[in-house]
Amino acid sequence: MYMLSEEHKLTVKVIREFVDQHVRPKARSIDKGEYPRQLLKLLGELNILVPTLPPDVGGAGADTLTQVLVVEELAKASPGLATIMEIQSSMLAENLYHNGNKVHREEVVPKLASGEAVGAFALSEPCCGSDAAAIQTRAERRGGEWVINGTKMWITSGLYADYYLVFARSGPAEARHRAITAFLLHRNSCIEATPIEVMGVRGTGTAEVRLNDCRAGDDDVVGEVNGGWKIAMWGINMGRLNVGAIGLGIAEEALREAYIYAQRRIAFGKAISEFQIIQHYLAEMYARTEALRSVVYTAAKMRDAGDSDFPLYAQVAKLLGSRTAVDVVRLALQIQGGYGYSTDSPLEMLYRDAKVTEIYEGTNEIILNTIYKFMREKFA
CATH class of the missing domain: 2.40.110.10 (Butyryl-CoA Dehydrogenase, subunit A, domain 2)
Incomplete structure (x- = not known):
């Protein structure tokens, strides 16, 4: 698995088990409007609701790559839960821990990290x-x-x-x-x-x-x-990286669903995976998903390294993450045809969820403006 240490691989294993046991069974209920407060508390019990915080305030003392890995895995089953989690963790709790006062750090942050309290x-x-x-x-x-x-x-x-x-x-x-x-x-x-x-x-x-x-x-x-703009941008830059991770999770899940379906769906006497156009669709989806993974993981490592280009890469992760999510789910749904368009398919939910990644945490049009501003500074 690209760029992942043994510790990161263990984190992925733990969160996948959590997702399979707790999130997937609730994904459709969440999609119908149920706020997953209990899942936030369960994530808090595992110290991965805000994994980058120190253990004494309810975190895991982990790095930014761990943060995006958790978001990515949650997004495979429930982009809605992943969205709640990334805002509560990076944009609220972590932001307050680094930029707030003593009361914020000692009284509010532990409540957010444990899931006892919800933040907006x-x-x-x-x-x-x-x-x-x-x-x-x-x-x-x-x-x-x-x-x-x-x-x-x-x-x-x-x-x-x-x-x-x-x-x-x-x-x-x-x-x-x-x-x-x-x-x-x-x-x-x-x-x-x-x-x-x-x-x-x-x-x-x-x-x-x-x-x-x-x-x-x-x-x-x-x-x-x-000085609130600094606080806002601190949260938004991490939010945009997290949107890239949400897009990655959505794309991975859509690719998996499409691949499995293509092996099982018989048309004209053979599995549709034997048709070259379907193979090309799947290959294109895979290539774009893996390219996105590289950008998201690299941006996470840049943040921990204190790289001055992290804000730029956070914008790129958001732009590519949202576009990849929408395009990969669209192709996956096309492969599934009528079934994909029905509410029986997870792709129907993922398609709706993917669209907002092009809008929230800054529309992609604004993201392009921001990327260009960073480019001018780099190329000056």
Whole structure:
């Protein structure tokens, strides 16, 4: 298995056993809208809900490659669960551990790592998903505290979160990203969450979240006042790498389903795998999936090595991961024909789930813009 140590291979074995025993039996229930809170707790018991954190706060002291391996394996059975997990782990718990204060690290992070608490990353708004620097949610100082008002949109786990990492404008709109502050808010009556029905990755508790005069103290600020953009980007870069891993898991599962079906499906007196066009489809799917694996695993290793090009490779992983997922599932579904289009086939769910990888954590159009900006710096 490419680039994997014996320890990484053992992690894959453990998580595959977990997926087969606990996730696959629940995958369709999650797809129908069931939020997998119990599975988060089980992942926490194995110390792999947030594997990169130290053991004393509920992690496994593992590297970033371990993180993406867990996400990849979860995504094979339930991209929805993989999405919840990667946001709770990289974008919330790990982010708070490295950028939050003592209370965040000692009281909140262990709850997120164990699955006792659920967290949500609240950045996107009705006005601005891709243009996150234009957010309109405001945080104003009143009587020694912050008062936050605004609306967040498309928030994964928003319906069920116990904690919200909220990004709010703490200065003039024209200052854009230089006047955004991150706050960690505990759920209370000032937060109103409304469900959003989505095409794929169902069961993720996706919601519109309204903040109505939410009070926050200085201890609730994550990082520095007007330094929220750094916190957001810290989470988003890891989020984009994780989307690459989700795409990899989806592509692997779709390829496996298509290959097995092609061996068993008889047409014109022989298995359809004997037809050259089907062989070419499968070969193309395999080549693209393995190329994606190389990019995702390399980006993970770059992060741990402190490579300055990691943010660039995270964007590339997201772009290629999402495109590969959509294209491989499309070909797999074509191989399965009518069966693939029915809800009896896992591909029907994977096809819907794959599409959102081209949209969330930054649309692919925005990702291309970002990649080009990095290119200009490299080639200057």
